[in-house]
Amino acid sequence: MHVIAAPGHQVPKQEDPYTYIGDTESVDVPDTSYYRRRLAAGELLTGKKTRGSAKEPAKGADQ
Incomplete structure (x- = not known):
């Protein structure tokens, strides 16, 4: 599941409490009770899943 910290928060990751979700x-992150x-x-x-740098082709690009 995709998550993001609420504005102004930093949330420690479950597997590494010294690394934060900003x-x-x-x-x-895994769908766990934590x-x-x-x-x-x-x-x-x-949070919304962000795609890579996939861009739509420009109009008329295949002409």
């Missing part, structure tokens, strides 16, 4: 970029509790507490928000 409020600028969503990260993929992260679900953080979501319920409002410290984490569900």
Whole structure:
């Protein structure tokens, strides 16, 4: 599941408490009770999955 920290929060990762989930970029984390509790507490928000740098071709590019 993808999550992002609520604005102004930094949430420690379950597997490494010295690494934090920030409020600028969503990260993929396992769906565990640790992260679900953080979501319920409002410290984490569900984030949108960001795709790579896939861009739509410009209009008329295949002419």
